[in-house]
Amino acid sequence: MRDNRVIAPQLLDWYDRHARVLPWRVLPCRDQDSPVRxxxxxxxxxxxxxxxxxxxxxxxxxxxxxxxxxxxxxxxxxxxxxxxxxxxxxxxxxxxxxxxxxxxxxxxxxxxxxxxxxxxxxxxxxxxxxxxxxxxxxDAPETVVDGNVERVVARLFAVQTPLPVAKPELVALAEALTPRERPGDYAQAMMDLGATICTPRNPACGICPLIHDCDARAQGIAASLPRKAPKAAKPDRTGIAWVARHGEAVVFEERPAKGLLGGMLAFPSAHWDGRDLPPPGAAAWREIGHVRHVFTHFNLSLRVMAGDLDAAPRWGHLVPLSRIDRDALPGLMRKVWDMARADLAS
DNA sequence: TACGCGTGGGC
DNA sequence: TGCCCAAGCGT
The missing domain is CATH 1.10.340.30 (Hypothetical protein; domain 2)
Known part of the structure; x- marks a missing residue:
C-alpha cells in the first residue's frame, strides 16, 4: 500500500532537478532558510x-x-x-x-x-x-487543482469516475498529498510532472519519479485516465463580416463588453445566424472570400464582403488604412483582415 | 450545474 | 482532417 507521505518528498526531489525554467518562475531553492519568492x-x-x-x-x-x-x-x-x-x-x-x-x-x-x-x-x-x-x-499550504493535477491524481489513485463528476474526489485526494513543507514548489512540481511526464497521451511512466506509487501504472491503465464525460457536438454556424471602406479608411466596431470577443476591435458583423443583413450606406458589396474559424462551442464559416461607402458611416468608427494594427485584432478578425488586405492589393 | 468563452499545436 | 488538449472563470 502506498504511503501518501512519501509522494511530496519524492516529487520535490525530482522538481529540484527537473523544474522547467519559465519567465515568471523563481527556480526551486533547497535553502529554505532564505527562500526566494x-x-x-x-x-x-x-x-x-x-x-x-x-x-x-x-x-x-x-x-x-x-x-x-x-x-x-x-x-x-x-x-x-x-x-x-x-x-x-x-x-x-x-x-x-x-x-x-x-x-x-x-x-x-x-x-x-x-x-x-x-x-x-x-x-x-x-x-x-x-x-x-x-x-x-x-508559500501557503494550499492545494492547486488544475488539469495537470487532476490527471496526476486520477492516475496515482486509479480513479475511474469520469470528470467532471470526479472533481471533488480528486480535490480531496490532492489535498491529502499536499505537504506543509514547500507547498509552493510542490504545487509547481505537480503541474510540471503533469506537463512533461504524466501527459494526457503516451505518459512517460518509465522516467516518472512516482512510478512505484501509481495505481494506474500498476494496472496498466494510466493512459486511459482521467476518464471524461463525452462532449457535445459542435454546431456549424455561418455569418458575414463587412469590410466597409470609406476613402483611405476602414470601418471597425468595438464589440459589446460581454459575450464573444467582448471588448475587442472587429469588423462589423451580425449574429452569425445565417441571415445577417448588410449594414446601411454602401453602394455595392462584393464577396471576396470565406474564412473558417473554430470556437470552443461552434464552428464558424464567415463570408467576407467588401464595399465602398459613399458617405461617412453612422456606425462604428473609421481607422485609416495606414493605422490598422493587425496585432490588435482577435484571431478571427486577423483572418478577415488578411483576406481584405490581399483583395485591396490586387 | 452546465454552458459560454479563443486559439494554436500535436497526433 | 478532425479531435483533443492547455496552469479555468463567470453566470
Missing part, C-alpha cells in the same frame, strides 16, 4: 494568462505585459484599449477585462491579498488561481 504580480499575471492556454502561447505575451506594466500599479493605470490590444490573439477576452478590474482593485487596496480567501474575491481569480498565487507567491 516570486513577485505576486508576476505570478498572478502568468496564472491568468495560463488559464486554458499553453505555456508556449503565453511566453511572448507575458514578456510584453511585464515590460509595458512592470507593477500592478502600472497596469491599474493603463488604458483599457491598449490592454485589450495587447491581449489580442491570446483568446478568452473576459480574462483581459477581469485583469484590468483586478489590477485596479489590488492597486486600490495597496497590494495583493496574501491568503487564498482574500485572492478568491478578486475578479478573474477562481478556485485554482487563488490557490496557485497563495502557494507560489506566499
Amino acid at each position: 516570486a513577485d505576486p504580480y508576476r505570478v498572478w499575471l502568468s496564472e491568468v494568462m495560463l488559464q486554458q492556454t499553453t505555456v508556449a502561447a503565453v511566453k511572448s505575451y507575458f514578456h510584453r505585459f511585464a515590460a509595458l506594466w512592470p507593477t500592478v500599479q502600472d497596469l491599474a493605470a493603463a488604458d483599457d484599449a491598449q490592454v485589450m490590444a495587447e491581449w489580442a490573439g491570446l483568446g478568452y477576452y473576459a480574462r483581459a477585462r477581469n485583469l484590468l478590474a483586478c489590477a485596479r482593485a489590488v492597486a486600490a487596496m495597496g497590494g495583493f491579498p496574501d491568503t487564498r480567501e482574500g485572492l478568491r474575491e478578486l475578479p478573474g481569480i477562481g478556485a485554482y488561481t487563488s490557490a496557485a498565487i497563495a502557494a507560489i507567491a506566499y
